Amino acid sequence: MFLKEYFGTIYKSVKSLLIGMKVTGYYFTHLKEIQTEEYPDNRATLKMFDRFKGEVVMPHDENNEHRCTGCQACEIACPNGTIKIITKQEILADGKKKKRIDTFVYRLDLCTMCNLCVVACPSDAIVMAQNFEHSVYDKKQLKKILNNPDSKLMAGVE
Amino acid sequence: MRGLIGEDILTEEGEFIINMGPQHPSTHGVLHLKIWLDGETVKRIQPNLGYIHRSIEKMSESLSYRNFIFATSRMDYLAAHVNNEACALTVEKGLQLEVPQRAKVIRTILSELTRLQSHQLWWGCTGLDLGGVTPFFYAFREREAIMEIFEETCGARLTQNYMVPGGIMYDVHPNFQKRVKDVMIQIKGKFEEYDNIMTGNVILENRLKGVGYLSKEDALSYGVTGPTARASGLSCDLRKSNPYSAYDQVQFDEILDTGGDCYARYMVRMREMRQSVSIIEQLIDNIPEGDFQAKTKNVIKLPKGEFYQRVETPRGELGVFIVSDGAASPYRIKYRSPGFSNLSALPIMAKGGKIGDLVAIMATIDLVIPDIDR
Amino acid sequence: MRIFLSYSFSALATFIHSFLAGLISNGMFLLVTEMVITGVSLIVFLVLLCFFLGYMERRVAAFMEIRLGPNRVGPQGTLQIVADTVKLLFKEGLTPDSSDKFLFNLAPFIMVVASMLVVAPIAFAKDFQLYDINIGVLYVSAVSSISVIGILMAGWSSNNKYSLLGAMRSGAQIVSYELSVGLSLISIVILSGSLSLGDIVKSQENGWWIIKGHIPIIISFVIFVIASTAEINRAPFDLAEADQELTGGFHTEYAGMKFAMFLLSEYINLFVVSAIAATLFLGGWMPFHIGGLVSFNHIMDYIPSSLWFFGKTFFVIFIIMWFRWTFPRLRVDQLLTLEWKYLLPISMVNVIFVTVMAIMGWHL
Numbered sequence: 001m002f003l004k005e006y007f008g009t010i011y012k013s014v015k016s017l018l019i020g021m022k023v024t025g026y027y028f029t030h031l032k033e034i035q036t037e038e039y040p041d042n043r044a045t046l047k048m049f050d051r052f053k054g055e056v057v058m059p060h061d062e063n064n065e066h067r068c069t070g071c072q073a074c075e076i077a078c079p080n081g082t083i084k085i086i087t088k089q090e091i092l093a094d095g096k097k098k099k100r101i102d103t104f105v106y107r108l109d110l111c112t113m114c115n116l117c118v119v120a121c122p123s124d125a126i127v128m129a130q131n132f133e134h135s136v137y138d139k140k141q142l143k144k145i146l147n148n149p150d151s152k153l154m155a156g157v158e
Numbered sequence: 159m160r161g162l163i164g165e166d167i168l169t170e171e172g173e174f175i176i177n178m179g180p181q182h183p184s185t186h187g188v189l190h191l192k193i194w195l196d197g198e199t200v201k202r203i204q205p206n207l208g209y210i211h212r213s214i215e216k217m218s219e220s221l222s223y224r225n226f227i228f229a230t231s232r233m234d235y236l237a238a239h240v241n242n243e244a245c246a247l248t249v250e251k252g253l254q255l256e257v258p259q260r261a262k263v264i265r266t267i268l269s270e271l272t273r274l275q276s277h278q279l280w281w282g283c284t285g286l287d288l289g290g291v292t293p294f295f296y297a298f299r300e301r302e303a304i305m306e307i308f309e310e311t312c313g314a315r316l317t318q319n320y321m322v323p324g325g326i327m328y329d330v331h332p333n334f335q336k337r338v339k340d341v342m343i344q345i346k347g348k349f350e351e352y353d354n355i356m357t358g359n360v361i362l363e364n365r366l367k368g369v370g371y372l373s374k375e376d377a378l379s380y381g382v383t384g385p386t387a388r389a390s391g392l393s394c395d396l397r398k399s400n401p402y403s404a405y406d407q408v409q410f411d412e413i414l415d416t417g418g419d420c421y422a423r424y425m426v427r428m429r430e431m432r433q434s435v436s437i438i439e440q441l442i443d444n445i446p447e448g449d450f451q452a453k454t455k456n457v458i459k460l461p462k463g464e465f466y467q468r469v470e471t472p473r474g475e476l477g478v479f480i481v482s483d484g485a486a487s488p489y490r491i492k493y494r495s496p497g498f499s500n501l502s503a504l505p506i507m508a509k510g511g512k513i514g515d516l517v518a519i520m521a522t523i524d525l526v527i528p529d530i531d532r
Numbered sequence: 533m534r535i536f537l538s539y540s541f542s543a544l545a546t547f548i549h550s551f552l553a554g555l556i557s558n559g560m561f562l563l564v565t566e567m568v569i570t571g572v573s574l575i576v577f578l579v580l581l582c583f584f585l586g587y588m589e590r591r592v593a594a595f596m597e598i599r600l601g602p603n604r605v606g607p608q609g610t611l612q613i614v615a616d617t618v619k620l621l622f623k624e625g626l627t628p629d630s631s632d633k634f635l636f637n638l639a640p641f642i643m644v645v646a647s648m649l650v651v652a653p654i655a656f657a658k659d660f661q662l663y664d665i666n667i668g669v670l671y672v673s674a675v676s677s678i679s680v681i682g683i684l685m686a687g688w689s690s691n692n693k694y695s696l697l698g699a700m701r702s703g704a705q706i707v708s709y710e711l712s713v714g715l716s717l718i719s720i721v722i723l724s725g726s727l728s729l730g731d732i733v734k735s736q737e738n739g740w741w742i743i744k745g746h747i748p749i750i751i752s753f754v755i756f757v758i759a760s761t762a763e764i765n766r767a768p769f770d771l772a773e774a775d776q777e778l779t780g781g782f783h784t785e786y787a788g789m790k791f792a793m794f795l796l797s798e799y800i801n802l803f804v805v806s807a808i809a810a811t812l813f814l815g816g817w818m819p820f821h822i823g824g825l826v827s828f829n830h831i832m833d834y835i836p837s838s839l840w841f842f843g844k845t846f847f848v849i850f851i852i853m854w855f856r857w858t859f860p861r862l863r864v865d866q867l868l869t870l871e872w873k874y875l876l877p878i879s880m881v882n883v884i885f886v887t888v889m890a891i892m893g894w895h896l
């Protein structure tokens with residue numbers, strides 16, 4: 001009885017170990033199962049998902065016009081103080097004074113990509129870009145100004 | 159009682175102290191365990207916390223009710239969806255807001271996907287802690303597929319911040335249903351492989367069986383929740399007892415085991431993965447049409463009072479307690495995180511075991527240190 | 533040129549010997565020169581072999597773990613291990629302040645020397661053996677257990693509790709598993725009737741022992757592979773290192789080239805153990821012969837003997853690597869249970885079976 005139990009244990013143990021070895025052996029002989037993505041090599045074909053939150057950008061059209069009215073809704077919505085909007089008074093053609101953005105400061109080093117600013121924006125001026133290669137040698141380069149120099153507010157956006 | 163923090167514990171004859179962590183391969187982060195050893199036998203353990211404290215609770219007090227949710231993604235980073243959901247549910251409770259059915263179902267699916275990927279990572283890490291490196295990579299293959307669902311729909315893989323008060327931030331991606339179905343088929347096919355390489359393995363069975371026993375009474379008195387408590391026979395699945403979101407619309411079993419040892423905890427999680435798959439399969443074809451977010455005011459203000467909501471994370475019960483004084487940001491926030499209570503039972507589980515047992519116990523209670531420290 | 537084409541290493545050795553004898557007339561000096569040449573070429577060979585084993589291990593591990601493994605440095609990543617060695621060379625070899633500095637620095641050398649010594653009686657090819665010592669098997673089992681002194685020395689002198697725990701585990705482990713290894717070796721000695729490795733290989737001229745010896749020899753082969761995996765501290769028996777428990781065990785405090793020495797000795801040990809298994813059970817350099825089939829045996833002889841030897845050795849190495857990348861680690865008490873409750877009784881009974889088989893002449 002004891003011997004039966006003893007050899008039963010050995011049989012079961014060896015069997016379970018061999019089953020485990022079969023799994024690894026299968027993958028050793030089936031190299032097409034390899035999951036590795038060779039990242040820097042596949043850069044040309046690597047496409048992130050449309051919604052991937054890489055960084056906040058402000059799209060400009062071909063006339064160098066953006067949609068940001070300087071309402072600061074994003075600045076309020078941001079939990080980390082990532083966004084800072086500096087406004088200026090601009091005299092329009094009809095002589096009226098209007099608030100326009102001077103600089104849209106975005107600090108990538110503080111950003112947690114929570115998307116709250118994009119959701120908060122009433123005029124869809126900022127969107128999330130899919131770029132994810134953010135590493136730089138100097139921390140100062142992470143402080144970005146999103147509006148292009150000499151850019152204007154798009155007509156019709158208020 | 160000896161072993162309380164701050165109390166001076168003397169080293170007895172023949173004992174010596176080892177400091178496991180804060181940088182140790184198997185403490186899964188910056189947990190520091192002070193271990194009194196007699197040879198290889200663990201006599202006492204004193205967990206030492208605070209190495210990754212970021213004061214998320216205090217930080218939240220200066221943020222608005224819309225903003226404070228993002229930080230909870232960093233609490234239990236393997237269950238960001240569930241953490242976010244807990245906060246959103248609490249705010250909704252305060253506002254007495256009815257969430258659209260569509261949002262509820264999507265929340266449930268995403269929470270279960272979160273549980274699935276968290277358990278898969280746990281499974282891989284258990285293998286890693288016990289010395290087998292290979293399961294880790296098999297687990298990550300399926301986890302990666304789930305991560306792609308998150309990435310496509312929420313835009314992020316780990317810190318999604320997708321749940322907002324009133325529903326979800328934006329509608330799911332058009333590919334969502336198809337992708338989830340594909341992944342479910344893939345995962346169901348791999349469960350057998352998981353069993354072959356780990357569950358049935360005689361070495362793993364010997365390493366886990368009879369190790370780190372936690373009785374039902376101890377689990378109850380230490381406030382242990384989640385799979386760790388359910389393995390001791392303590393019925394504590396909030397999805398069953400206090401259903402939130404769409405959990406009252408699905409059929410699933412609460413996984414209970416009476417073993418109380420590491421193997422029971424292992425098996426509970428393995429079986430829970432199958433239950434999660436079943437929940438997702440029930441819901442994925444029945445996502446109702448409609449709004450994905452209820453209308454909320456621009457500035458959310460909770461009425462004066464105290465609000466508490468608890469959810470079942472992959473590790474146990476997460477409670478969010480908000481004290482509101484009627485302002486636009488919470489007066490006080492307290493998170494009851496599952497990891498903290500589960501860790502408090504570690505000293506009684508590990509007592510008398512070997513160092514190898516301690517590693518196995520830590521693996522099977524599935525510690526996430528940022529969740530413990532916040 | 534003819535010498536190299538004949539695949540005969542003995543001809544090469546004779547050629548070098550006669551070449552040197554022409555230059556050096558003093559017999560003693562000639563012997564010393566030849567020994568130095570042999571030693572240097574052996575060390576170079578073993579280091580290159582370890583480079584290859586390191587590369588092989590990474591690739592095998594990667595393929596089993598559905599990864600690619602090293603594939604950047606050099607063609608197919610073959611030079612990755614060289615790059616790692618260069619990195620370790622330039623790294624500072626720290627000596628902890630509170631350690632026993634002499635023993636701390638001595639330990640890695642003892643490990644490497646102990647593992648290199650075992651190579652001496654191994655027959656790499658037909659008539660190509662450093663020293664066919666007449667008690668080869670005894671020598672192998674005796675010298676291979678010296679490495680435990682190196683491990684204990686490293687663990688003790690580091691003055692680190694993790695290191696000490698690792699060293700103590702390793703001590704218990706190697707001393708126990710030595711027994712099963714010895715008993716498995718003895719079963720071959722009983723059958724072949726000689727302790728010399730050269731004779732043991734020659735006794736397999738009409739078939740390898742694993743085929744001739746029926747089930748008892750297969751059992752002792754399996755026990756040998758398991759026990760020697762434990763003896764060289766490889767997973768699933770790597771309790772002395774136990775990354776996840778002891779953060780590296782006995783070599784926690786070692787860095788740079790001193791750490792590389794431990795790695796070197798681990799791979800030499802792996803090679804040695806596999807070579808011994810190949811020699812004793814799988815016929816060493818002996819081609820696959822079936823007693824009686826003269827023409828078949830003749831065809832097999834055309835494959836060089838060194839290829840046979842390395843083919844068998846790498847087969848065993850692959851199996852040991854396969855173990856490592858599949859199984860979780862045992863606990864320290866289970867490790868001893870496995871040895872004292874399973875491997876040792878089985879191999880003892882097995883030796884009796886082998887003895888009966890040898891007396892009755894039941895083997896082929």
